[in-house]
Amino acid sequence: xxxxxxxxxxxxxxxxxxxxxxxxxxxxxxTGFTVAAALLGSAVGAAVAGGLADRFGRIRVMQIAGVLxxxxxxxxxxxxxxxxxxxxxxxxxxxxxxxxVIAPTYIAEVSPPAYRGRLASLQQLAxxxxxxxxxxxNYMIAAAAGGSAxxxxxxxxxxxxxxxxxxxxxLLYIMLSFxxxxxxxxxxxxxxxxxxxxxxxxxxxxxxxxxxxxxxxALGSEIRPRLRDLKGRYGLLPIVWIGMALSAFQxxxxxxxxxxxxxxxxxxVGVDESNSLLLSLFTSVxxxxxxxxxxxxxxxxxxxxxxxxGSAGMAVALAAAAFAFSHARVEGEQATxxxxxxxxxxxAASAFVLFFALSWGVVTWVLLGxxxxxxxxxxxxxxxxxTQWIANWLVTVTFPTxxxxxxxxxxxxxxxxxxxSFVFVWRFISETKGRTxxxxxxxxxxx
Numbered sequence: 326x327x328x329x330x331x332x333x334x335x336x337x338x339x340x341x342x343x344x345x346x347x348x349x350x351x352x353x354x355x356t357g358f359t360v361a362a363a364l365l366g367s368a369v370g371a372a373v374a375g376g377l378a379d380r381f382g383r384i385r386v387m388q389i390a391g392v393l394x395x396x397x398x399x400x401x402x403x404x405x406x407x408x409x410x411x412x413x414x415x416x417x418x419x420x421x422x423x424x425x426v427i428a429p430t431y432i433a434e435v436s437p438p439a440y441r442g443r444l445a446s447l448q449q450l451a452x453x454x455x456x457x458x459x460x461x462x463n464y465m466i467a468a469a470a471g472g473s474a475x476x477x478x479x480x481x482x483x484x485x486x487x488x489x490x491x492x493x494x495x496l497l498y499i500m501l502s503f504x505x506x507x508x509x510x511x512x513x514x515x516x517x518x519x520x521x522x523x524x525x526x527x528x529x530x531x532x533x534x535x536x537x538x539x540x541x542x543a544l545g546s547e548i549r550p551r552l553r554d555l556k557g558r559y560g561l562l563p564i565v566w567i568g569m570a571l572s573a574f575q576x577x578x579x580x581x582x583x584x585x586x587x588x589x590x591x592x593x594v595g596v597d598e599s600n601s602l603l604l605s606l607f608t609s610v611x612x613x614x615x616x617x618x619x620x621x622x623x624x625x626x627x628x629x630x631x632x633x634x635g636s637a638g639m640a641v642a643l644a645a646a647a648f649a650f651s652h653a654r655v656e657g658e659q660a661t662x663x664x665x666x667x668x669x670x671x672x673a674a675s676a677f678v679l680f681f682a683l684s685w686g687v688v689t690w691v692l693l694g695x696x697x698x699x700x701x702x703x704x705x706x707x708x709x710x711x712t713q714w715i716a717n718w719l720v721t722v723t724f725p726t727x728x729x730x731x732x733x734x735x736x737x738x739x740x741x742x743x744x745x746s747f748v749f750v751w752r753f754i755s756e757t758k759g760r761t762x763x764x765x766x767x768x769x770x771x772x
Contacts (some may be wrong), residue, residue: 326451326494326497326498326501327390327424327448327453327669328386328424328447328448328449328450328451328455328500329393329451329452329455329458329494329497329498330331330390330391330420330421330424330455330491330494330495330595331424331425331428331452331455331495332451332453332454332455332456332457332459333455333456333457333458333459333491333566334394334398334417334450334455334491335363335421335452335455335456335462335581336455336456336460336609337459337461337462337487337490337491337510338360338363338414338462338464338488338646339459339463339605340459340460340463340466340467340474340484340487340602340605340725341463341474341484341487341488342356342360343474344473344474344475344482344483344484345359345407345410345484346474347475348475348484349410350526351407351409353725353726353728353729354725354726355407356409356725356758357721357722357723357724357725357726358413358722359373359383359407359410359414359625360401360722361414361415361416361423361718361720361732362412362414362415362418363418363720363721364714364715364717364718364722365415365714365715365718366416366417366418366419366420366421366422367418367419367421367422367425367717367718368389368418368422368711368714368715368718369419369422369711370390370393370416370418370420370423370424370425371422371423371425371426371427371707371710371713371714372422372587372707372759373423373707373709374386374406374422374426374427374707374709375426375430375703375704375706376703376704376707377389377704378427378511378705379422379425379511380506380750381478382433382507382511382515383427383434383507383508383511384502384507385426386423386427387424387427387431387498387502388462388499388502388503389423389634390420390423390424390498391496391498391499391765392499393416393419393423394417394420394421394424394491394492394494394495394496395421395422395492395495395499395637396413396416396491396500397413397414397416397417397503398417398488398490398491398492398495399489399492401417401489401491402486402488402489402732403474405487408710410665411602411672411741412487412628415595417521418694420589422710422711424704425642425684425713425714426707426709426710428451429445429448429526429690429691429693430446430508430694430702430703430706431508432444432445432447432448432509432530432694433445433509433694433695433713434509434510435506435508435509435528435540437528439442439624440567441624441691441694441695442623442624442628442691443620443623444771445622445690445691445694445695446616446619446620446623446689446690446691448685449616449619449682449686449690450613450616450617450620452686453549453609453612453613453616453682453686455494455519456460456609457606457609457610457613458613459491459614460602460605460606460608460609461606461609461657462487462490462535463487463602463605464603464605465605465670466478466483466487466490466652466721467483467602469486469516470482470486471483471485472573474487477494478488482505485546496743498555502630504577506523506524506527507520507524507529507535507688508524509522509524509525509528509537509540510540510699511542511765512724513537513541514576516620518537518584519539520684521540522537523680523744525537526724529536531550536670538574539550542698544700551658554739555701555704555705561623561708562700562701562705562737564696564697564705564710565691565697565701565705565709565755567696568692568693568696568697568705568706568708568709568712569708569709569712570749570753571649571689571692571693571709571717571754572689572693572712572713573712573713573716573748574685574742574745574746574749575686575689575713575714575716576713576716576717576719576720577719577720577742578639578643578739578742578743578746578770579643579720579735579736579739580677580678580681580685580686580720580722581698581717581721581722582720582724582735582739583674583677583678590705604671608674608675608678611675611682612678612679612681612682612686613682614679614682615678615679615680615681615682615683615686616682616683616686616687617688619631619681619683619684619687619688620685620687622683623687624647624728627691627756628688628691628754628756629640629729629750629754629755629756631683631684631688631748632684632685632688632746632754633747633750633751634680634683634684634686635680635683635684635685635688636685636743636746636747636750637680637747638676638677638684639677639681639684639685639743639746640740640743640744640747641676642673642675642676642677642680642738643677643739643740643743644736644737644740645669645672645673645676646673646736647734647736647737647740648669648733648735649666649667649669649673650665650670650732650736651733653666653732653733668719681768685746689713691704692754693709693710694706696755710731739744
């Protein structure tokens with residue numbers, strides 16, 4: 326549910342972008358800032374989640390995030406002005422950031438090594454299901470209101486119902502958090518080893534006492550990790566820089582332009598609002614298919630090969646999309662694509678989402694949950710995830726302006742980042758398939 330809300334709250338704004346801009350009569354730049362405001366909150370939430378999780382436990386942080394999700398949904402549905410909406414988006418973003426850290430951390434800490442990749446992949450599956458359902462709900466609400474997010478449905482406008490609907494999964498998230506056990510690694514850290522044994526017996530079995538000893542040794546001095554523990558020769562430890570770069574590249578390829586702005590993007594090249602919402606839903610289905618492919622492959626062929634395939638495929642798809650958009654005809658303020666180039670753009674955008682989903686969408690979260698030594702994992706995870714949200718914010722806040730400047734040029738920029746991501750993975754990413762969490766950092770794994 327944490328991953329589901331991550332995806333739902335991140336992308337639900339997609340169907341409301343143009344309606345919000347028209348309703349509040351603001352510029353593309355202000356609209357971009359409002360959409361991206363959640364990402365600033367996400368960076369904050371990601372930065373504080375690790376410390377909170379080590380102090381109060383993984384489950385308690387989930388519950389805090391759930392409350393923030395619910396409050397943000399209600400506030401976003403009832404804004405007084407655009408700044409008010411942006412503020413509630415920041416609150417929701419804090420919840421998203423906390424969920425983005427705590428879910429992969431928790432999953433990695435309760436998963437046996439042989440299944441950890443597939444189980445961690447369920448986080449990304451939940452994210453893409455959240456994205457898909459948000460687009461389906463947006464389409465259904467718009468259809469019920471008369472076909473547009475600006476139409477009224479009962480006491481509220483359709484776009485307000487779109488943003489407010491997230492309160493339902495938020496409340497479900499809070500309730501379900503009371504049904505799962507605390508992380509055994511957190512329990513060992515705070516001296517509750519008897520309970521940690523019971524949890525390990527339930528989720529792993531085998532020699533539980535040996536696993537407790539491994540966890541205790543890996544925790545070292547058992548001092549809660551702090552940001553100062555990440556300091557190294559080049560400001561930070563090399564593994565932390567690698568995690569930050571991995572997080573940044575996941576966003577700099579422009580994936581969330583598709584999930585935050587796809588309805589607006591298709592409308593900008595002549596597709597009507599109803600069909601643009603359907604195209605956004607179709608893209609989300611492609612995202613789900615790619616995620617299932619990744620779940621089936623991540624523990625078979627490994628993390629690094631999937632990333633390399635994904636980077637290469639994204640680069641080709643983004644280049645094709647840029648070429649297709651360069652053929653848009655502009656008449657006054659209206660741009661249109663011919664049927665042929667529109668089909669090329671749709672296929673290219675879908676291929677981009679597919680290659681992202683079967684690689685970077687899943688593998689980034691798997692690696693972030695397992696690549697750091699246990700002693701610094703929570704703090705390093707927080708820094709890496711905060712980096713991801715900052716990169717996401719930069720891409721999101723700049724896209725409306727880039728789109729108005731040159732849509733094709735924007736996609737060329739994302740293509741260059743996809744190429745650079747291939748080089749980065751080839752040079753710096755090490756394979757973690759099949760290794761225990763406690764072994765991370767003991768030696769340099771084979772690349």
